[in-house]
Amino acid sequence: xxxxxxxxxNVRSKNAGPFWVxxxxxxxxxxxxxxxxxxxxxxxxxxxxxxxxxxxxxxxIPNLHVVKFSLPRPVVQGDRFDRDMHGAQWAVLLAEHDxxxxxxxxxxxxxxxxxxxxx
Amino acid sequence: MQQQNRDNTTTRILxxxxxxxxxxxxxxxxxxxxxxxxxxxxxxxxxxxxPYYLGAGTSKYSRAVTKAEWRQLMIARAxxxxxxxxxxxxxxxADASVDWxxxxxxxxxxxxxxxxxxxxxxxxxxxxxxxxxxxxxRIAPLTxxxxxxxxxxxxxxxxxxxxxxxxxxxxxxxxxxxxxxxxATDTAIVSALALRRGDHAGAAWHxxxxxxxxxxxxTEPTSGVILLDIDQEGFTVEPMAKDARCTPHSVSAHxxxxxADPFILYEPGGYLDVxxxxxxxxxxxxxxxxxxxxxxxDQYTVKLEGARIxxxxxxxxxxxxxxxxxxxxxxxxxxxxxxxxxxxxKRMALTPSGYDLEFRLIGVxxxxxxxxxxxxxxxxxxxxxxxxxxxxxxxxxxxxxxxxYVLHYPLTQDEELPTxxxxxxxxxxxxxxLYEFCLNHVMILDxxxxxxxxxxxxxxxx
Numbered sequence: 001x002x003x004x005x006x007x008x009x010n011v012r013s014k015n016a017g018p019f020w021v022x023x024x025x026x027x028x029x030x031x032x033x034x035x036x037x038x039x040x041x042x043x044x045x046x047x048x049x050x051x052x053x054x055x056x057x058x059x060x061i062p063n064l065h066v067v068k069f070s071l072p073r074p075v076v077q078g079d080r081f082d083r084d085m086h087g088a089q090w091a092v093l094l095a096e097h098d099x100x101x102x103x104x105x106x107x108x109x110x111x112x113x114x115x116x117x118x119x
Numbered sequence: 120m121q122q123q124n125r126d127n128t129t130t131r132i133l134x135x136x137x138x139x140x141x142x143x144x145x146x147x148x149x150x151x152x153x154x155x156x157x158x159x160x161x162x163x164x165x166x167x168x169x170p171y172y173l174g175a176g177t178s179k180y181s182r183a184v185t186k187a188e189w190r191q192l193m194i195a196r197a198x199x200x201x202x203x204x205x206x207x208x209x210x211x212x213a214d215a216s217v218d219w220x221x222x223x224x225x226x227x228x229x230x231x232x233x234x235x236x237x238x239x240x241x242x243x244x245x246x247x248x249x250x251x252x253x254x255x256x257r258i259a260p261l262t263x264x265x266x267x268x269x270x271x272x273x274x275x276x277x278x279x280x281x282x283x284x285x286x287x288x289x290x291x292x293x294x295x296x297x298x299x300x301x302x303a304t305d306t307a308i309v310s311a312l313a314l315r316r317g318d319h320a321g322a323a324w325h326x327x328x329x330x331x332x333x334x335x336x337x338t339e340p341t342s343g344v345i346l347l348d349i350d351q352e353g354f355t356v357e358p359m360a361k362d363a364r365c366t367p368h369s370v371s372a373h374x375x376x377x378x379a380d381p382f383i384l385y386e387p388g389g390y391l392d393v394x395x396x397x398x399x400x401x402x403x404x405x406x407x408x409x410x411x412x413x414x415x416x417d418q419y420t421v422k423l424e425g426a427r428i429x430x431x432x433x434x435x436x437x438x439x440x441x442x443x444x445x446x447x448x449x450x451x452x453x454x455x456x457x458x459x460x461x462x463x464x465k466r467m468a469l470t471p472s473g474y475d476l477e478f479r480l481i482g483v484x485x486x487x488x489x490x491x492x493x494x495x496x497x498x499x500x501x502x503x504x505x506x507x508x509x510x511x512x513x514x515x516x517x518x519x520x521x522x523x524y525v526l527h528y529p530l531t532q533d534e535e536l537p538t539x540x541x542x543x544x545x546x547x548x549x550x551x552x553l554y555e556f557c558l559n560h561v562m563i564l565d566x567x568x569x570x571x572x573x574x575x576x577x578x579x580x581x
Contacts, residue, residue: 016379018166018556019263024375050490059381064372070379072263076556078170080429080475080507087167089486096493 005095013091018077021087130313137333141179141277143343145362164207174426174554178209217385228579242301285567287311313349321411326354336373339363353409367398425558432513432550433518450480518547
């Protein structure tokens with residue numbers, strides 16, 4: 001079983017302001033994008049970050065082959081219990097996550113050359 | 120070259136770097152200046168490095184580096200006779216940081232023999248103004264927002280409002296050569312002139328978002344310099360470093376960066392929607408973008424940032440190398456924590472509700488904590504003790520009290536006292552005030568300048 005890091009071109013995370021963290025999965029090509037969008041559920045991400053799935057925003061951007069997740073930081077940046085000021089190491093959790101073939105998520109329709117928003 | 124295609128409705132903006140203080144390629148900058156921009160814009164700050172800078176009202180970057188880079192920009196400004204704008208002076212954009220930047224500007228002007236008209240735009244908020252606004256229902260929370268009250272606002276050491284394009288334009292309208300802006304949105308300093316000249320609003324904000332991090336939107340992120348043309352229909356972006364290229368992928372992917380939502384960007388006075396944007400390669404280094412949409416809002420709001428002192432910190436560090444202690448590090452810190460908690464209560468009459476003490480295992484899970492999934496088998500483990508107390512004396516006292524136990528605490532009763540590695544003496548470090556962000560709110564304004572102050576002065580040799 002391959003991890004997301006092995007399947008994708010790059011996985012990165014970063015604060016989006018002090019109250020949010022965002023993770024970008026650059027899949028690299030159409031095949032990896034299809035694999036990751038199909039096999040990585042928002043529930044998987046919620047589990048990895050130990051956050052309620054309702055708080056996780058998911059975006060699929062077919063023309064960039066990118067899957068993006070944003071969530072409120074469980075600990076606000078710089079709080080006494082914050083361990084990662086820039087939220088940049090969170091990406092590792094996703095990169096090391098093994099893709100589970102039983103994960104269920106279907107990609108919505110998209111138009112080539114256009115960013116598509118997925119609710 | 121791009122400049123040959125420019126008509127007189129196009130606004131040409133030179134962005135030398137993503138932030139003043141992180142350097143940029145000089146040749147690329149010279150090329151950018153040669154392209155005859157209408158304005159030079161640079162960002163001077165962000166919340167990116169945490170609450171300390173806003174809380175303390177200080178800059179992250181050294182004065183020497185800031186001055187050296189600002190000097191290059193001031194020389195280019197004088198040669199091109201175009202306005203030079205910096206937003207979020209001195210990392211946090213508090214009034215003191217604007218004045219810090221003004222003192223640097225004054226020194227350089229005198230050294231260069233320049234006479235410069237400077238507009239300073241101040242973004243700091245008197246706490247009473249924000250308390251009044253809260254009382255009058257003119258503060259609205261964003262998601263997620265900490266609870267606030269008039270009392271909690273009173274605890275802030277600094278509150279700033281993020282200026283938008285309107286306030287930047289007010290500063291430009293003074294005819295200033297240089298605008299030193301306090302806290303402002305990263306995009307507002309770049310979009311303002313184009314908006315004033317009636318260029319496409321969606322293109323102005325979207326182009327500004329793409330260019331505000333400098334060459335991060337190109338294939339050579341560290342080269343710094345970006346040239347942005349905004350016109351009546353769209354924008355064109357080109358990196359100034361010879362080897363750098365902007366591609367539809369590098370440009371559109373930049374909307375992902377540090378953005379919770381890659382399609383929507385809220386700004387004072389409305390929001391940018393790039394859902395319908397089209398990215399088109401003009402050649403192998405320039406990208407043309409159209410279809411960006413600006414949606415004005417009914418109410419004019421500015422985002423607030425605030426920081427307050429959340430406590431005072433002392434840290435202590437020991438390194439475990441002994442194999443048995445490395446293998447049982449978790450158990451060791453749990454036992455140690457229980458023991459010292461008891462000692463602190465006994466000797467200082469201080470219960471755990473009066474402070475926080477955390478031991479983090481460096482080499483095991485110190486970055487991710489409870490989220491860590493990977494088992495590790497390190498040769499050594501750093502134990503970082505983090506003490507946070509309501510005052511510095513208490514934090515320091517706790518550090519001193521636990522010091523011998525962090526050095527010698529045994530796993531079992533019947534063994535000889537171990538001694539771990541302290542990397543320095545004293546083993547504890549007094550970190551001073553711990554600041555925390557305490558606002559994620561917007562404030563409603565009747566007039567964009569209601570919460571901002573503008574001054575104009577002349578510096579240098581008159």
